[in-house]
Amino acid sequence: MLTCKNCKVEVESKIKKCPLCGRELDDLKSNTNNDDYINEYPTYKNSVKPSKKATALKIFLFTSIATIILSITANVFLLHINQKLWSVIVSMSAIYFYITMRTFIFSHAHLGAKILIQYFFLSALVFIIDYFSGFYKWSTNFVIPSLLVIGLLIMTIFGLKQKTIWSEYIGYLTASLLMAGLTILLFIFNLSTMLWTAVASIVYSLLTIIAMIIFAEHTFKTEIKKRFHL
Amino acid sequence: MSKWYRIDNAGKLFPSTNKKENSSIFRIAVVMKNHVQKENLQRALDTILERFPMFKVRLKMGIFWWYLDENSNAAIVQEEIEYPCGKMNMANNNWYLFKVLYYKNRISLEVFHSITDATGAIEFMKSLIYYYLKYSGFDVSDEENILFAHENVKEHDHADSFLSHYTKNKASGENGALAYHINGTKYDIFGNNVISGIVSVAEIKSAGRKYSATITEFLSAVLVYSIFSTRMKYGINKDPIVVTVPVNLRNIFPSKTLRNFFGVINVAVYIEENETFNTIIDKVRKEFKAKLNKENLKNIFYSNVNIENYLHIKLVPLFIKNFFVNYGFETMGENKKTITMSNFGNVQLSKNISKYIDHFEGLVYPSTKSPVAVSFISIENELNISFIKNIKDTDFIEAFFKTLSIDNNIKVKVYSNNFGVK
Numbered sequence: 240m241l242t243c244k245n246c247k248v249e250v251e252s253k254i255k256k257c258p259l260c261g262r263e264l265d266d267l268k269s270n271t272n273n274d275d276y277i278n279e280y281p282t283y284k285n286s287v288k289p290s291k292k293a294t295a296l297k298i299f300l301f302t303s304i305a306t307i308i309l310s311i312t313a314n315v316f317l318l319h320i321n322q323k324l325w326s327v328i329v330s331m332s333a334i335y336f337y338i339t340m341r342t343f344i345f346s347h348a349h350l351g352a353k354i355l356i357q358y359f360f361l362s363a364l365v366f367i368i369d370y371f372s373g374f375y376k377w378s379t380n381f382v383i384p385s386l387l388v389i390g391l392l393i394m395t396i397f398g399l400k401q402k403t404i405w406s407e408y409i410g411y412l413t414a415s416l417l418m419a420g421l422t423i424l425l426f427i428f429n430l431s432t433m434l435w436t437a438v439a440s441i442v443y444s445l446l447t448i449i450a451m452i453i454f455a456e457h458t459f460k461t462e463i464k465k466r467f468h469l
Numbered sequence: 470m471s472k473w474y475r476i477d478n479a480g481k482l483f484p485s486t487n488k489k490e491n492s493s494i495f496r497i498a499v500v501m502k503n504h505v506q507k508e509n510l511q512r513a514l515d516t517i518l519e520r521f522p523m524f525k526v527r528l529k530m531g532i533f534w535w536y537l538d539e540n541s542n543a544a545i546v547q548e549e550i551e552y553p554c555g556k557m558n559m560a561n562n563n564w565y566l567f568k569v570l571y572y573k574n575r576i577s578l579e580v581f582h583s584i585t586d587a588t589g590a591i592e593f594m595k596s597l598i599y600y601y602l603k604y605s606g607f608d609v610s611d612e613e614n615i616l617f618a619h620e621n622v623k624e625h626d627h628a629d630s631f632l633s634h635y636t637k638n639k640a641s642g643e644n645g646a647l648a649y650h651i652n653g654t655k656y657d658i659f660g661n662n663v664i665s666g667i668v669s670v671a672e673i674k675s676a677g678r679k680y681s682a683t684i685t686e687f688l689s690a691v692l693v694y695s696i697f698s699t700r701m702k703y704g705i706n707k708d709p710i711v712v713t714v715p716v717n718l719r720n721i722f723p724s725k726t727l728r729n730f731f732g733v734i735n736v737a738v739y740i741e742e743n744e745t746f747n748t749i750i751d752k753v754r755k756e757f758k759a760k761l762n763k764e765n766l767k768n769i770f771y772s773n774v775n776i777e778n779y780l781h782i783k784l785v786p787l788f789i790k791n792f793f794v795n796y797g798f799e800t801m802g803e804n805k806k807t808i809t810m811s812n813f814g815n816v817q818l819s820k821n822i823s824k825y826i827d828h829f830e831g832l833v834y835p836s837t838k839s840p841v842a843v844s845f846i847s848i849e850n851e852l853n854i855s856f857i858k859n860i861k862d863t864d865f866i867e868a869f870f871k872t873l874s875i876d877n878n879i880k881v882k883v884y885s886n887n888f889g890v891k
Binding site for chain 2: 243246247248249250251252254256257258259260261276277278279280281283285286287347461465466467468469
């Protein structure tokens with residue numbers, strides 16, 4: 240039985256040091272066996288090793304930032320040779336790359352959230368490419384509305400495949416409708432010239448939501464109640 | 470019975486302030502007389518989980534508040550590897566907000582505070598232990614004190630008692646003073662070190678009786694005295710030593726809920742010249758008398774529930790609320806306490822079960838500005854007092870146990886998880 244003379248307490252410990260004062264313990268009976276250590280805790284790791292994923296993500300972050308800084312610097316210094324602001328395209332690509340890596344490697348977020356993030360950043364990327372290469376408006380007229388429809392389609396397919404988590408898509412589908420509505424603004428501010436593609440994407444997302452309300456009314460109502468409760 | 474829950478008033482705070490230095494994870498553990506068998510433990514968990522639907526949840530973000538949704542994944546018992554009360558990685562835990570861990574003789578239940586408090590966790594633990602022993606082949610019939618798996622879940626089990634006892638009122642929160650803070654040296658890697666002492670309930674009771682104090686009052690006084698005698702040796706600090714004591718409101722307002730139903734009182738002791746243990750315990754008893762009564766507790770929980778009912782609070786979107794809750798927590802809550810001392814109570818189990826148990830352990834988490842916390846829990850005559858800290862310093866803990874062992878002649882058995890100790 241181990242004791243500490245300084246603290247006047249009995250100690251159960253595999254280390255012969257008193258946890259209170261640090262002094263060496265006295266062993267009154269030399270027949271302490273392993274059965275006495277019923278309070279044993281596991282041995283903890285002495286160092287925290289970052290996982291391979293964490294290291295990979297750090298590499299991606301550094302490469303992206305380096306790309307952005309180097310391209311902007313080069314662009315500015317070579318402006319007298321080439322007037323185009325190509326570094327904006329490169330920078331946006333680097334940002335998109337990092338975001339994609341982060342959401343798909345590291346994130347535990349719901350698939351709906353990942354799709355929406357992809358939609359947002361991919362739209363920004365194609366817009367920037369379009370804007371800085373003549374701005375023929377192919378991004379706002381065709382690509383961005385199509386991305387929304389594709390994203391919604393993926394969400395619907397996955398939601399139908401796994402009926403159990405269908406209710407979780409409700410939030411993301413509603414958000415998609417809002418995003419579709421925002422594409423009208425692109426038309427209003429003359430950033431796109433075709434109204435019908437924007438309207439088509441709004442109609443598609445509206446139909447998806449209406450289908451959801453009709454075919455899964457109870458789930459939809461409960462989900463709204465959960466998300467919006469005060 | 471709904472499959473989702475609004476988080477109760479007390480639980481609303483934790484998802485917003487949750488981080489490594491403030492994990493909001495508390496632990497109830499039992500040290501059995503024999504090694505724990507993983508298969509029987511898993512079977513026991515599978516059996517009782519349906520009886521505790523408020524545990525079978527996952528945390529979700531609403532537009533205005535966090536909420537608890539049904540969790541359809543399997544809950545798996547895990548071998549204990551990490552230090553106690555660390556931040557819970559829910560993604561790696563099948564999105565559950567609790568963990569059942571085993572290691573050698575110890576079964577631990579770690580719980581994120583949004584789903585329940587100590588009382589609810591202890592009920593869960595008792596049922597878990599009952600079925601664990603049953604599946605291990607022991608005769609545990611005639612047990613009356615536990616919630617059985619085959620019983621129906623009752624409405625009052627998952628009631629939000631904060632709301633059921635709430636009425637419109639004009640209560641306002643108490644304006645506590647800024648408290649003295651315990652500082653210390655952090656470990657090389659972050660983690661929680663645990664130092665526990667086991668004493669006899671009878672010996673502590675009789676020591677307290679000498680000062681006409683209850684066990685809680687006596688231990689609070691020993692705690693304040695330990696902090697004072699080690700940290701204010703070379704200069705009295707004008708800030709009071711404030712011990713935050715969670716109080717089980719079920720003793721005062723009728724409730725059988727297995728979710729949160731507790732309030733918190735701040736026992737503040739201003740240190741003066743020539744302070745002794747006697748003068749300190751006098752001050753502590755006066756504080757308990759003033760604060761541990763129905764009127765004061767009503768005032769406290771009414772004012773807390775009032776906050777969540779203000780329209781200008783309700784309608785703020787969650788991501789903005791999180792920021793302000795965090796800010797308020799740090800500047801107001803954290804600045805006004807020195808240390809939390811939690812009394813988990815006496816666990817009621819028949820001799821049929823308790824004969825397989827050596828003792829219980831309770832741990833609350835340290836917080837951002839309060840790197841130490843202490844709690845105590847008892848079964849039969851075994852009282853376990855456990856300190857948890859993320860700093861290397863042990864001076865006030867040494868003083869605490871020495872006050873018991875030397876000044877009050879109480880027999881103490883000490884052990885530690887030795888985190889950070891080489």
